[in-house]
Amino acid sequence: FLSFLRRNDEVTHIKIQNTGDYYDLYGGEKFATLAELVQYYTEQHGLLREKNSNVIELKYPLNCQDPTSERWYHGHLTGKEAEKLLTEKGKPGSFLVRESQSKPGDFVLSVLTNEDKMETGDRKPHVTHVMIHYQPDGKYDVGGGERFDTLTDLVEHYKKNPMVEKSGAVVHLKQPFNATRINAANIENRVKELNKMADHSEKAKQGFWEEFEMLQQQECKLLYPRKEGQRPENKAKNRYKNILPFDTTRVALRDVDESVPGSDYINANYIKSIPEDGRNSEHCKIYIATQGCLQTTVNDFWAMVHQENSHVIVMTTKEVERGRVSAYR
DSSP states (O other): OEEEEEETTEEEEEEOEEOSSOEESSSSOOBSSHHHHHHHHHHSTTOOBOTTOOBOOOOOOOOOOOSOOOTTBOOSOOHHHHHHHHHHHOOTTEEEEEEOSSSBTBEEEEEEEEEEEOTTSOEEEEEEEEEEEEOTTSOEESSSSOOBSSHHHHHHHHHHSOEEOTTSOEEOOOEEOOOOOOOGGGHHHHHHHHHSBOSSOSSOOBHHHHHHHHHHHSOOOOOSOOHHHHSTTTGGGOSSTTOOOOTTTEEEOOSSOTTSTTTTEEEEEEEEOOOTTOOOGGGSOEEEEEOOOOTTTHHHHHHHHHHHTOOOOOOOSOSEETTEEOSOO
8 A cells, every 4th residue: 555645746655564464664553454554643743754854744634536426325434333323323224335444445335134132132233244345447246246337336236136144144225324424525426416316205305305304303412501592582583493503602693772682692603613733712713503594584694794794604505495485585
């Protein structure tokens, strides 16, 4: 393996050894996975040096293009993380595809199969991991049998023709467990994917709508109070009764008539970025997330923009979505 690092206008190559049991830089620390090696040398400054003793710093990863834009592809996900996701949020037949941590360049199909019966009589969800090999000629296979041009072709084939484990258990790929985290470079392809209509359903839904509904159905785990948005005088200012700002981080309007109850209220929250290098967060960028305006809150919105001196406004909703007004002009 080669690691490519840009120093000024030059590129430095560092050879990484794979013994089959571990990864290392031909000496020094040994690592079980390639990801662990890269993370270690990214965090430990000053350990990597050129022959002239100049320090090499790993700062920003240059992400490669994902092999597919399908929503079931989760990219850099460990086996334990996949098992946790599938057992906690999936159902029998849920599946996803991820990068192989032990064999970079290959992939893994993780499927939630039938539950194992434990000695206590309880049942424990079981996740089956199937290695997908990427061959030198660009084909994909699962260690024998038919070969496929793309990951999508492989998944579609085994959705129709279930695999069988050595134990005799049948591995059914029933419904994809879709990822919601993507690389920024792939956002255009993901938007196209989310705009596709669902197949084989009486009421076709777009991916964006599916993801929003999934968020709505998740168990509420709010750690902070939202009392201001629930006050009688403020309820009419909320587009949705369950989407309210936190009291601790809400935007409070200034220069208002304090004698009017709720005059400082707007459905908006500050979002502060957390610096990774330990710098004082006071000097980091701050964002504001707010709802699409109601006819009665337009003036409050522009008062907030002026008050907070906001220079960039990003509208992530359409004025009308699925026949409903979602933002007043």
